[in-house]
Amino acid sequence: MKKIVLVLFFWFYACEGHGQNIKSETGYVKFFSSALIEDIAAENNEASAYFNPETKEAVFLIPIAGFEFEKSLMQEHFNENYMESDKFPEAYFKGILSGFRAGQVESQAIAEGEMTIHGVTKEIRVPGKIFHSGSSLRMEAIFNVVLEDYQIEIPKLMFQKIAEEVEVTVKFEFLYQ
16 A cells, blocks of 8 residues: 555656646644544644646545544554554545636535545545635545445444544645745
8 A cells, every 4th residue: 555655646746847736744634533422533734635736636645643632542542453553554535626726715626536544445525625825725624434434343342432434624735836
């Protein structure tokens, strides 16, 4: 999987001379799970992305171990038992962002492509917004992920603590150079 991600990033770098790729190295990803016994939330400020405004192609990369929890034990269980971050260190999306209009202050957009989490790749379609101001572009979306779709198993003893579906919030800011 690391090879696939590296190939995608090198491909975007190689295309840089043929289009204007912009990158974000300070992406924000949050997930929230509301279950019967307790809510679980984690944030990650280590996500990165590339976007080509001409072709509307995008790649987003999220290091799984970059998620930070309020409780360190939750973080440990998340990485070791559920996400197996040593085996599946990244989640990523590769696709097209339709609805983007260069120069428009705010656009409704749809991200369509393949998202890979926990080694499982699924076709997804996520609505979001793109904000354009001067030399920057900001992308935001909120969507749900069903854990079972990505073969993330919840032990039967934990079903009241961990929801089967989590809400994911993503925010990326790109600076034109």
